[in-house]
Amino acid sequence: MFPLNQWYVAGFSWELQDKPIARTLLNQHVVMFRTGSGEIAALENRCCHKSLPLSCGTIEERGVRCGYHGLLFAPGGACLEVPGQARIPVKARVKAFTVVEKDQILWIWMPREEGGTPTCEAPDYQVHSDPRYRFRGDVFHYDAPYQLIHDNLLDLSHLGYVHLKTIGGNAAVHMNAELKVEAAGDQVRVLRYMPDSSPPPTYLGAWPFAGRIDRWQEVEFNVSHLNIWTGGADAGTADMRDPQRGGFHMRGFHAITPETETTAHYMWTMAANSHPDRPDMTDLVYEQTALTFQEDKEVIEAQWKNMQRHSGAPQVDIHVDVGPNRARRVIERLVKENTQAAPQPVAVP
Numbered sequence: 096m097f098p099l100n101q102w103y104v105a106g107f108s109w110e111l112q113d114k115p116i117a118r119t120l121l122n123q124h125v126v127m128f129r130t131g132s133g134e135i136a137a138l139e140n141r142c143c144h145k146s147l148p149l150s151c152g153t154i155e156e157r158g159v160r161c162g163y164h165g166l167l168f169a170p171g172g173a174c175l176e177v178p179g180q181a182r183i184p185v186k187a188r189v190k191a192f193t194v195v196e197k198d199q200i201l202w203i204w205m206p207r208e209e210g211g212t213p214t215c216e217a218p219d220y221q222v223h224s225d226p227r228y229r230f231r232g233d234v235f236h237y238d239a240p241y242q243l244i245h246d247n248l249l250d251l252s253h254l255g256y257v258h259l260k261t262i263g264g265n266a267a268v269h270m271n272a273e274l275k276v277e278a279a280g281d282q283v284r285v286l287r288y289m290p291d292s293s294p295p296p297t298y299l300g301a302w303p304f305a306g307r308i309d310r311w312q313e314v315e316f317n318v319s320h321l322n323i324w325t326g327g328a329d330a331g332t333a334d335m336r337d338p339q340r341g342g343f344h345m346r347g348f349h350a351i352t353p354e355t356e357t358t359a360h361y362m363w364t365m366a367a368n369s370h371p372d373r374p375d376m377t378d379l380v381y382e383q384t385a386l387t388f389q390e391d392k393e394v395i396e397a398q399w400k401n402m403q404r405h406s407g408a409p410q411v412d413i414h415v416d417v418g419p420n421r422a423r424r425v426i427e428r429l430v431k432e433n434t435q436a437a438p439q440p441v442a443v444p
């Protein structure tokens with residue numbers, strides 16, 4: 096069901112405080128923590144003694160201590176201490192996952208084979224350290240399969256129907272926007288431009304536009320996350336092809352990590368720039384974004400409930416589905432690759 100040999104987002108740096116966190120990722124029950132000495136870890140959330148979740152334990156300098164009989168586990172999964180017993184049994188260890196902390200994002204490697212090591216670097220997300228932007232984020236839980244969230248993010252035509260209170264705008268403008276879809280390797284890009292349109296409420300709250308605006312929506316789909324750059328500039332003042340263009344920018348990081356086949360984690364941040372004449376609008380943009388994503392969650396969970404009620408009922412594609420369908424093909428191909436046998440060495444006579 097899920098592409099493997101991939102980096103997925105397990106959470107954000109600020110979530111690792113003084114208590115271990117339990118999170119199910121791709122059907123794997125994981126406990127995450129930062130040791131007292133600052134090392135991050137992701138282990139199977141089960142003590143190898145009597146199976147208490149390690150997330151019920153406590154964090155110490157060297158690792159996590161089980162909350163039942165006190166076994167201490169290092170970030171690599173080895174048992175370091177059995178209270179009251181000098182000898183540590185050879186089998187006393189728990190499975191460890193490879194985790195990397197980058198740009199305040201916790202990336203976890205999900206291998207095809209047990210114990211498999213990363214075949215590439217964890218992705219970069221430089222927006223989090225770009226001095227032009229400030230950001231906040233959150234983690235939402237979805238009672239819906241992860242690909243329904245991909246569909247939603249790759250087709251922003253829904254803004255004019257779902258998000259009228261925040262980032263919406265005129266539904267007809269959204270539905271008729273020029274759409275370009277590009278695909279290369281495992282990546283899909285959906286580009287939409289809406290010149291001379293009216294600014295939606297969130298934009299007006301955050302930026303002093305003179306009147307009508309040119310809007311852009313650039314969606315970049317990667318297997319485990321999407322980077323979405325949306326924004327607007329006073330009509331006729333910015334070149335939409337210029338990566339350094341001015342105006343109001345919203346840079347969204349959207350990680351969708353399957354929890355199970357039918358549930359998902361949506362871990363997001365929203366970064367925005369501030370106009371010199373306006374105070375820092377990070378909180379306003381965050382609150383409006385959270386409201387927007389709550390609206391998406393309601394739609395997607397209702398959609399999923401209905402899909403289950405009408406299991407197997409056919410759906411009809413329309414013009415806005417090109418991007419989502421491309422991404423579905425990428426996922427389909429990668430899921431197939433999970434089960435393809437690794438190339439066998441050729442026997443030399």
Ligand code: FES
Nearest residue numbers: 142144145161164
């Ligand atoms: S169950 Fe963890 S130490 Fe006993």
Ligand SMILES: [Fe+2]
Nearest residue numbers: 253257387391
């Ligand atoms: Fe949405």
